[in-house]
Amino acid sequence: MAAAVAAQKAGVKDILLLERDQYLGGILNQCIHTGFGLHHFKKDLTGPEYADRFIKQIEAIRDIEVSLKSFVVRLTKDKILTYLKPGKLEEIKAKALIMATGCRERTREMTHISGTRPAGIYPAGLAQKMINIEGLLPGKEVVIIGSGDIGLIMARRFTLEGAKVKAVIEIQEKTRGLIRNVVQCLEDFSIPLYFRHRIAKIYGKDRVEKVLVENTVNGETFELPCDTVLISVGLIPENELIEMACVEIDKKTNAPVSKEVNKCSIEGIFVCGNSYKVYDLVDNVTRDSVKAGQMAAEYLKGLK
Amino acid sequence: MRAAYDIIIIGGGVTGAAIARELSRYKLKIALLEKEAELAFGVSKSNSGIIHPGTQNPPNSLKGRLCVQGNKLTKQIAKELGVDFKEVGELIVIFNQADLTRLLEIKKEAEELGVGGLRIVDRLWLRKHEPNLNPEVYAALYAPTAGIISPYRWVYDLAENAARNGVEIFLEHKVIDIRQSGSLRLNAAASRFEVLCSQGNREVNSQVSLGAKYIINAAGLYADEISGMVGINDFTIKPRKGEEFILDKKREYLSNHIIFPLPSPISKGILVIKTSDGNPMIGPTAQEIEDKEDLSTSDEGLKKVLEGAKRMIPSIDENDIISYFAGLRPTAGKDFIIRHEDKAPGFINVAGIQSPGLTSAPAIALMVTNLLKNNGLKPRKKWFFQKYRQRTIHLFDIPFNKTKELMKEDPSYGEIVCRCEMVSAKEVRDAIKRGARTLDGIKFRTRAQAGRCHGGFCTTRIMKIMAEELNIPLTEITKRGEGSEIVKENRDSRTA
Amino acid sequence: MIKKITCIECPVGCQLEVETDQSGHVIKVTGNKCEKGPVYAKQETENPMRILTSIVLTEGLDLKMVPVKTNKPIPKAKLMEAMAAVKKLKLTKQVKVDETIASDFLGLGVDLIATRPASFNSH
Ligand SMILES: Cc1cc2nc3c(=O)[nH]c(=O)nc-3n(C[C@H](O)[C@H](O)[C@H](O)COP(=O)(O)OP(=O)(O)OC[C@H]3O[C@@H](n4cnc5c(N)ncnc54)[C@H](O)[C@@H]3O)c2cc1C
Ligand SMILES: Cc1cc2nc3c(=O)[nH]c(=O)nc-3n(C[C@H](O)[C@H](O)[C@H](O)COP(=O)(O)OP(=O)(O)OC[C@H]3O[C@@H](n4cnc5c(N)ncnc54)[C@H](O)[C@@H]3O)c2cc1C
Ligand code: SF4
Numbered sequence: 001m002a003a004a005v006a007a008q009k010a011g012v013k014d015i016l017l018l019e020r021d022q023y024l025g026g027i028l029n030q031c032i033h034t035g036f037g038l039h040h041f042k043k044d045l046t047g048p049e050y051a052d053r054f055i056k057q058i059e060a061i062r063d064i065e066v067s068l069k070s071f072v073v074r075l076t077k078d079k080i081l082t083y084l085k086p087g088k089l090e091e092i093k094a095k096a097l098i099m100a101t102g103c104r105e106r107t108r109e110m111t112h113i114s115g116t117r118p119a120g121i122y123p124a125g126l127a128q129k130m131i132n133i134e135g136l137l138p139g140k141e142v143v144i145i146g147s148g149d150i151g152l153i154m155a156r157r158f159t160l161e162g163a164k165v166k167a168v169i170e171i172q173e174k175t176r177g178l179i180r181n182v183v184q185c186l187e188d189f190s191i192p193l194y195f196r197h198r199i200a201k202i203y204g205k206d207r208v209e210k211v212l213v214e215n216t217v218n219g220e221t222f223e224l225p226c227d228t229v230l231i232s233v234g235l236i237p238e239n240e241l242i243e244m245a246c247v248e249i250d251k252k253t254n255a256p257v258s259k260e261v262n263k264c265s266i267e268g269i270f271v272c273g274n275s276y277k278v279y280d281l282v283d284n285v286t287r288d289s290v291k292a293g294q295m296a297a298e299y300l301k302g303l304k
Numbered sequence: 305m306r307a308a309y310d311i312i313i314i315g316g317g318v319t320g321a322a323i324a325r326e327l328s329r330y331k332l333k334i335a336l337l338e339k340e341a342e343l344a345f346g347v348s349k350s351n352s353g354i355i356h357p358g359t360q361n362p363p364n365s366l367k368g369r370l371c372v373q374g375n376k377l378t379k380q381i382a383k384e385l386g387v388d389f390k391e392v393g394e395l396i397v398i399f400n401q402a403d404l405t406r407l408l409e410i411k412k413e414a415e416e417l418g419v420g421g422l423r424i425v426d427r428l429w430l431r432k433h434e435p436n437l438n439p440e441v442y443a444a445l446y447a448p449t450a451g452i453i454s455p456y457r458w459v460y461d462l463a464e465n466a467a468r469n470g471v472e473i474f475l476e477h478k479v480i481d482i483r484q485s486g487s488l489r490l491n492a493a494a495s496r497f498e499v500l501c502s503q504g505n506r507e508v509n510s511q512v513s514l515g516a517k518y519i520i521n522a523a524g525l526y527a528d529e530i531s532g533m534v535g536i537n538d539f540t541i542k543p544r545k546g547e548e549f550i551l552d553k554k555r556e557y558l559s560n561h562i563i564f565p566l567p568s569p570i571s572k573g574i575l576v577i578k579t580s581d582g583n584p585m586i587g588p589t590a591q592e593i594e595d596k597e598d599l600s601t602s603d604e605g606l607k608k609v610l611e612g613a614k615r616m617i618p619s620i621d622e623n624d625i626i627s628y629f630a631g632l633r634p635t636a637g638k639d640f641i642i643r644h645e646d647k648a649p650g651f652i653n654v655a656g657i658q659s660p661g662l663t664s665a666p667a668i669a670l671m672v673t674n675l676l677k678n679n680g681l682k683p684r685k686k687w688f689f690q691k692y693r694q695r696t697i698h699l700f701d702i703p704f705n706k707t708k709e710l711m712k713e714d715p716s717y718g719e720i721v722c723r724c725e726m727v728s729a730k731e732v733r734d735a736i737k738r739g740a741r742t743l744d745g746i747k748f749r750t751r752a753q754a755g756r757c758h759g760g761f762c763t764t765r766i767m768k769i770m771a772e773e774l775n776i777p778l779t780e781i782t783k784r785g786e787g788s789e790i791v792k793e794n795r796d797s798r799t800a
Numbered sequence: 801m802i803k804k805i806t807c808i809e810c811p812v813g814c815q816l817e818v819e820t821d822q823s824g825h826v827i828k829v830t831g832n833k834c835e836k837g838p839v840y841a842k843q844e845t846e847n848p849m850r851i852l853t854s855i856v857l858t859e860g861l862d863l864k865m866v867p868v869k870t871n872k873p874i875p876k877a878k879l880m881e882a883m884a885a886v887k888k889l890k891l892t893k894q895v896k897v898d899e900t901i902a903s904d905f906l907g908l909g910v911d912l913i914a915t916r917p918a919s920f921n922s923h
Contacts, residue, residue: 020720032867032915033853046853048867048916052897071720074704082704084728087715089708107758109627116600117629119783119790123760132855134764135795135865136778160854160883179813183806184850188876205597206787227792251623795857795887796864 001054002286003098003272006293008063012300015064016092018083020071024058025051026102027274028282030125030132033153035178039283050282075245077266095303096268096296099242100289103235103274108202111145111233115202118209124154124232137161139228143211144168145199147175147182149280151232156185166224168193169213202229235278242269253277262292270296308495308515309335309472311676314479314530315522316340317348318455318665319657321462323520325381326669327676328469330683335514336463336471337501339478341785342745344459346524348662349748350599350631352548352577352588355379355451356660357394358419359410360567367640368417370664370671375449377666382453385461386695388580394450394562395425395434397441397616403566407445410567414447421448434560436617450562454580455662456748457696464738465693469686475741476504476785477512482519482533484648496650497534504786518650518681520672525596525634527655534648539641539655543596543632544570546588547605548577551624552756556582563616572659574612576620581751586613586620588631599630626756633658640664642671644679652676696734700726700751721769722762724755732766736773744784746770763790805844809836816841849873852882853915856901858891861918866891868901872910882906894919 001024004017023029028036031047038044041053058064067085074082079094105123120139122130128150130136140163144151147170155165168186173195175182186193200214200221210225237255239247248257248265255277256264262272272292273285311327313320316338324336340346355378361368382389398407404424411422425446430437467473481500495515503510523530528541551558558576565573571590579585587609606628613620636656645651652675654668661668677683699707699717710730711717719729727750735749743759746752746766753759753766767790771778782788807814812833818841819828826845829838843849851873855865874882885906895901895914902912 020723029916032855032869034851034869046867046869046915049897052916069719071723073720073726084707084711084718084720086718087711088718089704089711091704104757105760107626107756107760109625109758110623112603112606112622112625112628114600114602114606119788122763123758126760126763129764130791132867133863133865134768134778135855135857136764136791137793137795138791140792160852160879162883178808179806179811180808183808187806188850188879200603201600203600206782206784207789795855 001051001058002289003100003270003293003296004064005054005057005061006290007098007297008061008293010294010297012297013063016094017058017064017066018070018072019066019068022068024055024066024068027125030129031153032132033157035180036282039281040286047282072241075241077245077247079245079268081241096299097270098292098296099239099269099271099275100273100292101238101241101275103237103278105231106234106236108229108231111231113145113199113202115211116204118202118204118207120204120208120228121202122228122230124150124230127228127230128154128157131157131161137163139163139208139226141166141226142228142230143199143224143226144230144232146170146232146234147177147193148232148234149177149181151230152177152181152185154230154232155191156189159189159191163228165189165191166226167191167213169197169199170195171198171216172196199229235274237275237278239271239275242266242271245269261288262295268299270299307335309333310516310681311335311518311520312337312497312499312514312516313520313522314499315346315524315527316343316459316463316473316475317346317522317524318344318459318462318662319524319654319668320520320522321459321466322665322669323522323654323672324466324471324473325462325469326666326673327683328466328471329685329689331686332683334471335516336466336473337477337479337499337514338473338475339504341476341504341742341782342740343463343473343475344456344748345744345784347631347634347657348459348524349456350548350629351455351546351659351662352575352585353452353455353579353662354394354562354577354660355389355453356663357414357447357449358417359394359396359414359422359445359447360564360572361413361417361660362638363413363416365639366642367658367660367664370640370667371660372418373667373670374660374664375451377670378453378663379451381462381666382458384691385465385693387453387458387461388701389451389453390578390580391449391451392561392578393446393448394564395430395444395446396564396566397437397444398566399440400442404443406566407443411445419447419449422446434563436558436619437563438616438618441616446561452562452578452580453662458662460739460749461693461696465690468690468693474501477501478504479523479530479533480511482530484534516650518652518676520652520654522654522657524657525632527634527653527657528636531645531653531655534645534651536645536648536651536653539636541596541634541636541655543593543598544635544658545591545593545598545630545632547601547609547630548585548587548628549606549609549625550579550627550629551584551586551620552626553582555584555620555624558584558620559617565612565616574609576613576617581754583626586610590633593632596632599632601628601630605630627754627758640668642668642675644675649679696738696749698731698750699728721765722750722752722755724757724761725751727752727762729765729769732769733773736770741774742782742784742788743767743770743790803845805841807832807837807840809840810834818845820845848876850876850879852879852886854883854886856886856889856891856912858918860892860921861894862921863916863918866895866901866918867915868912869915870905870908870910871913874905874908874910878906878908882908886912891918
């Protein structure tokens with residue numbers, strides 16, 4: 001949204017904004033906690049409030065056409081894209097393209113956690129969506145893997161909803177999250193945080209029953225009974241579409257190989273937000289996405 | 305007693321489903337009983353999905369003979385049922401000249417079993433046809449008839465076709481006892497067996513009993529227990545665990561064939577496998593264990609599999625792994641046990657169906673039919689047997705212009721539910737109409753949740769569709785049956 | 801009594817030692833690198849306050865759950881009580897961002913406000 005608004009302000013007249021969900025806002029809609037917008041709006045907003053401010057801007061600009069429930073499934077290097085929406089399959093060609101497809105979560109599988117595969121093992125973002133969007137409580141006794149902000153925020157969210165968070169397990173020696181979140185999400189509720197520990201095994205036939213926690217320094221282990229394991233071990237830029245268009249992708253980070261912010265190996269395709277690289281703060285996403293909109297406008301002027 | 309059947313088949317894995325489909329050609333009243341919430345939730349869901357050509361089997365073995373015949377039958381039936389079967393071929397590779405003798409032996413043994421088209425290929429051939437292979441590979445035995453199939457879709461489609469032809473399928477029906485009536489003479493009206501089942505039900509575990517003239521025991525890991533119920537205790541099923549690791553679809557063309565090392569006495573070794581979904585797979589391990597429910601994977605298993613696979617294709621990377629699972633081969637000695645039990649007339653054991661059980665299933669079905677015929681059953685063919693089945697539609701395997709046409713009939717083909725595998729709401733609804741009752745059942749049928757994000761995006765969408773189609777509360781939706789509920793509470797108590 | 805707390809006013813995250821008297825009043829703070837530390841320590845020790853963010857069930861609206869927050873911080877000790885009350889609410893009218901859903905929530909002098917718009921179901 002920030003890129004679209006910026007591109008329009010820079011003089012682009014014909015902008016199509018494609019979104020696969022039925023609402024604008026992306027991941028912000030499920031981040032109902034505060035901590036957004038301190039730089040950009042000089043206010044401590046929740047995710048949905050931050051999104052709402054942009055939605056209102058988009059709605060006010062007639063040069064931007066929004067198409068919801070529109071899922072882009074193919075992209076070529078000539079910037080021809082194919083998208084599906086209920087009842088329709090469209091193919092369109094863009095002069096310039098801004099990809100702001102966000103990121104996905106690393107999964108339990110990617111961290112190779114041994115053990116069984118019962119119900120009750122969820123990526124933290126999925127649990128966040130279940131609770132905040134769907135009003136469903138995934139579990140009552142929770143162990144969280146990873147002490148980044150998402151893991152910490154979810155520890156508080158589960159506690160407030162009436163679940164017991166048994167522990168947050170972190171393999172590193174310190175948290176990747178904000179101190180404020182450690183204090184207000186864990187310490188407020190006396191949730192233990194184990195550094196230099198990992199989950200060595202998950203047990204349970206149909207539903208998670210317990211986990212084996214291992215101290216990575218001395219190898220000592222202990223068990224924690226629980227019905228849910230949340231995986232919060234990082235995010236991966238979502239770039240399968242530009243990869244399809246043969247944009248060069250860094251195999252390790254899944255981000256585009258890039259010399260300058262928002263640029264990739266194909267002229268006229270700009271990548272911004274979490275699909276360019278994983279950002280901690282939405283304000284920085286906005287800052288760089290505004291740049292992406294301006295860069296696209298600049299590129300279009302160069303074509304004429 | 306609720307009802308009496310000519311034949312009761314116990315176990316809804318590939319063996320039971322293939323037998324049910326074969327017997328549905330005849331005018332018989334048949335029931336298929338499965339203890340799990342869906343079919344194929346036993347061994348048949350977690351294997352390598354290879355339709356073996358028949359190599360790597362001892363020449364006089366029953367499994368060897370059935371495997372070769374099963375390979376041909378699978379190809380034919382898959383076509384009738386509209387199931388993808390791809391004949392990709394396999395290579396058994398050796399790293400030095402000394403192993404050539406053993407390789408030639410394997411070739412000779414397979415040829416004795418009737419495996420066709422085998423030949424030894426050299427480095428030059430391999431470089432051309434399998435460029436990612438370790439250049440140190442000296443030669444390989446090439447078996448062109450090896451194929452791949454989606455094991456669960458295969459079971460679902462066999463069973464669906466059997467049901468279409470009249471077989472009654474009962475899920476969440478666990479056989480807990482079998483009673484034999486004293487009379488050994490086959491009376492046209494009477495059942496020789498009374499099969500007692502506990503019925504999986506959320507509120508109460510009620511029991512039902514069904515009568516049968518013949519029982520076919522295809523209960524996989526539990527075939528010994530079922531057999532014990534009629535007093536036949538001369539074998540036990542020992543699980544042999546196999547851990548497998550699935551790679552990202554991006555690595556689909558890692559290899560062009562299924563690649564085997566030289567086999568060991570207990571297993572075919574660590575393979576590089578192609579799957580019908582496109583994702584390559586590496587594994588399986590082979591480890592004798594005690595617990596028939598132990599489906600855990602281990603750090604050691606991962607290490608062993610990576611080592612074995614990288615030896616053949618060095619470019620395989622740990623980061624390519626997107627998923628993993630373990631399966632248990634139900635072994636009872638070295639070979640299959642398929643026989644009519646004269647001490648319990650009418651009872652047929654189909655036990656110890658280890659690898660290559662997936663391949664052999666249609667041949668096992670023919671063998672079982674003959675055993676029935678040799679033991680008093682005189683079945684008559686139906687006038688009309690519906691041997692064809694319409695191919696299930698998957699957006700990921702049809703071209704866009706076809707998608708466009710489908711959307712005219714039903715706009716919800718354009719409502720994408722799973723973003724990694726491109727599965728639409730319509731496909732999920734169809735899967736439910738065809739019998740999916742659990743998230744795993746949806747995954748096996750449609751591939752939704754099977755991609756790299758593992759349901760992070762689509763789980764809640766699928767749950768909502770299931771709640772709507774099945775008219776159940778969200779809190780009752782399970783991963784794989786009772787006890788594996790996905791969520792514990794719903795804020796909306798009207799539907800909780 | 802001496803208690804250790806982490807200052808969250810800035811990313812430095814000083815470990816503060818807070819000394820209190822019998823009645824819980826702060827008498828001394830050490831470990832701070834700037835003057836914001838003691839102010840935070842006093843508030844956090846004597847009367848810790850938090851903004852509550854949560855969700856409210858709806859009926860007849862396009863969103864099943866509407867996200868909400870308290871427009872001002874509430875005492876930390878009241879968080880669970882406030883949550884219990886939030887769980888009992890049901891929203892049946894359309895709302896815009898910032899619109900009040902419950903005023904003077906639990907008599908705490910704060911309003912519970914919507915943080916996302918929700919409108920009547922179109923079908
Ligand atoms: C749990 C969590 C907590 C966070 N907490 C904070 C915080 O407290 N403070 C803060 O400042 N930041 C926080 N962040 C970070 C910040 O919110 C995100 O970095 C930012 O919102 C990302 O914006 P984006 O537009 O890049 O990605 P997204 O919001 O993910 O948007 C990507 C959009 O692209 C759409 N899309 C993707 N693929 C397709 C396709 N093929 N076709 C059509 N549409 C597609 C998606 O549906 C989505 O709407 C948090 C992030 C998370 C996940
Ligand atoms: C790792 C691995 C890899 C393999 N790879 C291959 C391969 O590539 N190619 C190949 O040909 N073969 C392969 N196999 C072997 C193949 O998977 C099996 O031979 C085959 O799936 C066995 O099918 P089944 O129907 O006999 O058993 P199952 O699929 O286990 O079916 C038995 C069913 O009976 C049900 N049941 C049990 N007890 C009861 C009861 N009391 N009441 C009611 N129902 C009951 C079970 O729930 C189960 O669904 C592999 C096996 C493993 C483990
Ligand atoms: S005391 Fe000052 S410097 Fe230290 S964390 Fe607090 S605000 Fe930052």
